[in-house]
Amino acid sequence: MKISLNNIGRRFNKEWIFKHISKEFVSGNSYAILGANGSGKSTLISILTGSLTPSEGEITYSDTANIPVESIYQHISLAAPYLELIETFTLKEMVNFHFKFKRFAYGVDAKNLISILGLGKSAHKEIKYFSSGMKQRTKLALAFCSDTQILFLDEPTSNLDVQGIKWYQELVADFTKDRLTIIGSNQIQEYEFCNQTIQMSDYK
Numbered sequence: 001m002k003i004s005l006n007n008i009g010r011r012f013n014k015e016w017i018f019k020h021i022s023k024e025f026v027s028g029n030s031y032a033i034l035g036a037n038g039s040g041k042s043t044l045i046s047i048l049t050g051s052l053t054p055s056e057g058e059i060t061y062s063d064t065a066n067i068p069v070e071s072i073y074q075h076i077s078l079a080a081p082y083l084e085l086i087e088t089f090t091l092k093e094m095v096n097f098h099f100k101f102k103r104f105a106y107g108v109d110a111k112n113l114i115s116i117l118g119l120g121k122s123a124h125k126e127i128k129y130f131s132s133g134m135k136q137r138t139k140l141a142l143a144f145c146s147d148t149q150i151l152f153l154d155e156p157t158s159n160l161d162v163q164g165i166k167w168y169q170e171l172v173a174d175f176t177k178d179r180l181t182i183i184g185s186n187q188i189q190e191y192e193f194c195n196q197t198i199q200m201s202d203y204k
Ligand SMILES: Nc1ncnc2c1ncn2[C@@H]1O[C@H](COP(=O)(O)OP(=O)(O)OP(=O)(O)O)[C@@H](O)[C@H]1O
Pocket: 012, 017, 035, 036, 037, 038, 039, 040, 041, 042, 043, 044, 184
């Protein structure tokens, strides 16, 4: 899988957030999109996931053939602060619902996903009663454990404690092989495994 950006720029009203990004993102690699608060990391991720259009430039997705932007959602997983879980579902219902649309990664099923999460005791608790860290773990586990070629993580360790960060790093080791992983971050512990970095300040 390859995502190609050709001279991409995005503005909101008259303010250009970034300009002239030309870059290829290729499976088997992990990319960290880095920059200060408000520098445009989440905006770039929204363009890469196909949920926001660029103001200028072209984005193309290709595997064995080109994939139209309207279909790319089938190939991606995303965990991000602005992506909400369904609060009235229990954890078990949330997992079952998510995997109506995505397949489980190799070797994972609903039962051991909840065990990977370490939330077996909360399987029948509604998400609205979860702490912010429990919600973040749930978002991450759903994204990592889906059988998708592209994994997007925006601020993946927000709300995680020290143990949670270690748990996140174990998921990275277990579930990013052969995938295209793209992380929006300004925390080293989230992206130190990435072999490529993109600095938003280079595109102002
Ligand atoms: N829908 C929108 N309308 C207007 N401005 C927007 C919109 N979305 C984002 N912006 C602006 O774009 C800029 C980049 O925001 P973005 O959320 O991409 O930054 P970020 O690098 O992800 O920040 P953070 O590290 O704080 O999450 C900010 O100035 C923000 O106000």
